[in-house]
Amino acid sequence: MLKLGNIKYQIEKDELVTYDMLIDYLYKYISKKFKVKNLCNVELLKKSLDARTKDLAYVLTAVFSCSNENSLLKNKNITKYTTPKEIIELNSLRIKRRFKVLVVGMGPSGLFNAYVLNKAGFDVTLIDKGDCVEERVKKVNTFFELGILDESSNIQFGEGGAGTFSDGKLGTNVDSPYIRFIFEKLVEFGANKDILYEAKPHVGTDILREVIVNIRKHLITNGVKVMFNTELVDFDNTSAKLLYNKEEKIEYFDYLVLAVGHSATSIYELLKKKEVLLEPKNFAVGVRIEHLQNKINEVQYHGVYENLGAADYKLVAHVGSRSLYTFCMCPGGYVVNASSENGCLVTNGMSNNKRDSMNANSALLVNVNVEDYYNGDVLDGVRFLKKYESLAYNKYGGFIAPVQLVGDFLNDTPSNKLGSVIPSIKPGYKLGTINDVLPSFVVDTLKEGLLILDKKLYGFASHDAVMTAIETRSSAPVKIKRTDDLSTSIPNVYAIGEGSGYAGGITTSAIDGIKIAIQIIKKVEEN
Structure with a gap:
């Protein structure tokens, strides 16, 4: 061709x-x-x-x-x-002797890691501390309606990972031969075919849930043991201690793969205790910003192009040594309360496939460098984030998100009245100020950077635009160091996906899961 x-x-x-x-x-x-x-x-x-x-x-x-x-x-x-030679190789990988692998976490990295290892002939057990998608959706809806949080099954934890409640964006700056393979598998399991050719592909949270269920059914049909409500609490070189429905269980393995996501702080604590090599890393903190979607369309499409769908944007402003940038932009979407533990409040964005809600939203983030928080402990970044998540939670007493209009924020005035943009976050929000739940350098960068972004996208800093605090989970605060054979500092124990610090987003996480699966297969073949 x-x-x-x-x-x-x-x-x-x-x-x-x-x-x-x-x-x-x-x-x-x-x-x-x-x-x-x-x-x-x-x-x-x-x-x-x-x-x-x-x-x-x-x-x-x-x-x-x-x-x-x-x-x-x-x-x-x-x-x-x-067809890239890597894909030809991937489709032909087979092992001669059956080895047992325990994969912890059912986000994109864990699912694709399990898929490749199962296809190659491994005996795979796949676990997640949260629920299956069907039950997880019910618990998230209960949280949105009543503010009752399940700390094991929420927007961060459960089958499909955090991406299940997102836009299902697949865009990445990474060039990998596995991208086409991943997209074709997603289509095979129910995603729309347009992700194969759209320059900015997205699945949509509504369709992504169906895709994940179909992947699970495929894995079970092909011999993968799938366990929900199962948490890893300890491990050694050959076995793992699990809590399965609150009961202790021992699972033996030849290889352990940690695909736990960036919010699994208990795993970071466990790895630190076991003296696995970890290092602090840079991340970002900010807010979610919402505009009317039709206003974004008018600017981006130079008028009204009704049949082009919801327009997006990607912006960055450099303010001294800091950067203010948009991230995970959700056209025609919703701001969601993505909290995963009581006492901490976190936001994220989500869109359905049609992207047809009233508002556009995006994370508006400021870079946080290691020197901003590091006091000698590798988990200082985790504590830094929890400090501000706790401030956001306690600001109005619970999962009621602090909200402020952009115009009021720029004028140092508490908000007491909405304009044209209605905040979409559930279970609730309260107007007021947001500067007191953010690091001071984030506030300063937001104030200066918003005016710069407004020159790049007319109306971005309009008075009525709404900012909701706080966004802290765009990337992991810790990197789990890899050796030359890509394992952690413990042989035969691997960390993949966003929680490892080596990936970000659905596609790069899936790529990482595939890459480590291939590494395990080659290691088996060499031995």
Whole structure:
């Protein structure tokens, strides 16, 4: 097959562009521009939106087959398109003797790690301290409605990981041959096919839940032992002590994989106790900011393009030695209370697949460096975050989130009245101030940086925009150090995904899970 990029498709203002329309256009474009013989198997590989001017266009990359491929390769814009050798290798990996692996955590890194190891012939047990998706959703809804938190099963913990209650964004700056493999598996298990070609792919929390259930069913059908409400409390070189429905249980293993996520502070404490090599790392703290989605659309699309869906943005401002940047932007989404323990309040963002709610939201974060919090203990970052999460929790007595309008924040005035933007967070919020639940350097950077971002995206710092505190879980505060064979400092014990400090987001976490699975397979083969 051949690959051709930088194909422009001009969008009419009221045009609803479908996948079939684009495929038809690609057939005509390739046939007309190049002397192609027997053109067939045209596929859309990538679609991005060019909105730099008022004349909006899609920029397309296509793959296709024809009978004169060699002659077409003389054109500098056409290249060979082949399956990466890493994917061919991944699909052929098999072990000769059955080894037992315990995977702790059912986020994207744990699920894909278990998938690859099971496919290669390992005896895999997959556990999570939280519930299955079906029960987890019920408990999260109860929390949203009544403010009653289950500390083991919530937006952070449970089947699917924290990404289950997010936008299901798959975008990453990492270049990996495993990305296509991951996306194809997600489609196989129920995600929309458009993630295979959208430049900014997202699944949506509503569909992602169905995908995760289908992955679980596949794993169980193929012999993986899946256990919910099961927490790792201790381990040695060959066995793990688990709490299964509050009862102690011993699970033996040849390899232990920790896919626990960035909020599993009890695991960090356990690893520190066992003298596993850990190091503090940089992270970020900030708030969630909400605008009316139609206002974002007007600015980003230079007018009203009704059929383009909810517009997004990605912004950064440099303020002295700090940066203020948007993260995990959720078009047509909701701000959610992502708390995972009583006494601490945390926010995040979430969107359904259609992204059709009234508000756009994004994390608005300021970088926190190790020197900002480190006092000699590797877990000082965990304590730093809990300090401010606790302040947010106690500000109004419980899981009632502090909210302030951007205009009032910039004018050092407590908010007492909403404008056009209605905060979406549940179980509740209260207007007032947010500066007293944030580090002072975060407040200062927000105040200066908001004005810079407003020049980049008109209306970003509008008076009515709403800020909700506090956002602290964008990345792990600890890195679990890896040796040359990618294990922790304890042989045959591996840490993967966001909780390891080596990944961030659904896609990079899944890549990390696959990479470590392959490393374990190769280690077995060498021995």
